Amino acid sequence: MIERFHDIAAWFEALTPQTLNSAGLIYADSAHFADPFNDVHGLPAIVRIYAHMFQNLDQPRFHIARQVVQGADAFLVWRFTGTLRGRPFAIDGASALTLDAQGLIADHQDYWDPASQVYERIPLLGAVLRRLRRKLATPDS
Incomplete structure (x- = not known):
């Protein structure tokens, strides 16, 4: 299984609009995908998320x-980079993956903090969230 997860990690690192059509070699037809913005079932819905990206x-x-x-489960720690409206960004996160008996992703859960890594970058909203974060933080943290 370790080798299969290495192949999956390599697929994610090489993902382009042109390689997206090979998602069926990575995901099961009935796979579940969830992140802070999406919660979908099925390969077509997962492909739509990446196409939208x-x-x-x-x-x-x-x-x-x-x-x-560990067995059919893996945890991948990643950095997602790119540019949005001419501004570079980087988001740090992790994915918990579970493979089915055929070695395809049956469940994919992404974990990352949209508040600090996305929302706080929005002009007015970001200022409010940063102030709230400071107020809720333990002193000297």
Whole structure:
């Protein structure tokens, strides 16, 4: 299984609009995908999420930093980079993956903080969220 997860990580790192049509080699037809903005079932819905990403971002890329594999489960730590409206961005996160008996992703859960990595970058909203974060933080943290 470890080798299969290495192949999956390589697929994510090489993902482009042209390679998106090979998602069926990575995801099961009935796979579940969830992140802070999406919660979908089925390969067509997952492909739409990635297609939407390519339509709205310039040069989006996943950089896999670490993999922890145990049987049919893996945890990938990644950095997602790209450009949005001419501004570069980087989002750090992780994915919990579970493979089915055929070695395809059956469940994909992404974990990352949209408040600090997206919302706080929005002009008025960001100022409010940063102030709230400071107010809620433990002193001297």
